[in-house]
Amino acid sequence: MTGEVAVLGAGMHPWGKWGRGFVEYGVAAARAALADAGVDWRDVGSIVGADTVRGGYPGYVVGATFAKALGWQGARVASVYAACASGAQAVNTARAQILSGLADVVLVVGADAAPKGFFRPAGGNRPDDPDWLRFRVLGATNPTYFGLYARRRMAVHGDTLEDFAQVKVKNAALGAMNPNARYRKRVTAEEVAASAVVADPLRLLDICATSDGAAALVLSSMEFARRHGAVDPVRIRAVSTVTPRFPNTVLDLPDIATDSAVAVEPAPETFRTSIARAAYEEAGIGPEDLSIAEVYDLSTALELQWYEDLGLCGEGEAAKLLREGATALGGRIPVNVSGGLASFGEAVPAQAIAQVCELTWQLRGTAGERQVTGARVGITANQGLFGHGSSVIAVR
Secondary structure, three states: OOOOEEEEEEEEEEEEOOOOOHHHHHHHHHHHHHHHHOOOHHHOOEEEEEOOOOOOHHHHHHHHHHHHHHOOOOOEEEEEOEOEOHHHHHHHHHHHHHHOOOOOEEEEEEEEEOOOOOOOOOOOOOOOOHHHHHHHOOOOOHHHHHHHHHHHHHHHHOOOHHHHHHHHHHHHHHHOOOOOOOOOOOOOHHHHHHOOEEEOOEEHHHEOOEOEEEEEEEEEOHHHHHHOOOOOOEEEEEEEOOOOOOOOOOOEOOEOOOOOOOOOOOOOOOHHHHHHHHHHHHHOOOHHHOOEEEEOOOEHHHHHHHHHHOOOOOOOOHHHHHHOOOOOOOOOOOEOOOOHHHHHOEOHHHHHHHHHHHHHHHHHOOOHHHOOOOOOEEEEEEEEOOOEEEEEEEEO
16 A cells, blocks of 8 residues: 545535636635645645646646746745546645655646537647547547447447446436536436437537536645644545556547457456556545445446446446446445536546535535445546546445
């Protein structure tokens, strides 16, 4: 085990389409996290920003952008980019600084002002960029990938359209109780089925939107937390940022092809499974110890895949777990009690940080109507383009 760091504060700017710049959202989240921690901005020794690549030049140096917006005070600064895993990379960078003694208190911030519609690569010709290739050569947008993965689950495991719809029904009901969620309306399975087909078999309500939003955390050393009066804080025990192994024989965004395994035996686990395993090994726990999970539900089908990748059930058993109510509030292992991306949409640099915010509130017992009774251990899981793993385990 590498050691724990304390989560002193968590804050968010509500998700939506607000029509303002990402800096405004990030500053609001940062100030909320600082207030929650009871820490003055001038006492922060380092700030780590999760980059947005759509905000112009400041978006690529976002740590300094937020430091300036909050008021220059001499803190260390870092900016990280790992697509949808940027927030976890930012948390990991902050944790490394704390454990190495470079800083006692670190502010982690991610924010975005997302475009309307689906994400697309930046302009220019980049024939060695698989993300650019799948868009420009194949016309394969993100929803196309989501649809392919859903079809694979249907063919291999027997998942149905009704199973996918029930994921949305579950998450919408939970998002309706979350004041930070963009979509706060319950839906029925019939409404999911009646929504427009986007990428067969997925409907509009099966796929997450793109959103504006922000999330922030104040992390500290355990010694600082004790001096600060936090005798039993939420603690980050593990952060997984692993990469895939060759050959990768399962379709994985942004690649639309898999590696040949003719000469090399495939790894015994998929990339997403390895993300969770690394987190469990570092934390010294297993899936049986979890109270709650926040996963990357870009689509309803992908949430089901995460159940298996996290070891919440066996391969092909995700739909059964869902039907039993195990992943609902009050079930054996509630998943996405925040409402997930189904209720928030994607604000890319913020979403992995937002997942840790939800774990923090749940482990503190302050999540209100969506509180998981007796929550003690939580895990987050997502992944970024180009093989960025992302999983955080928090305990209390």
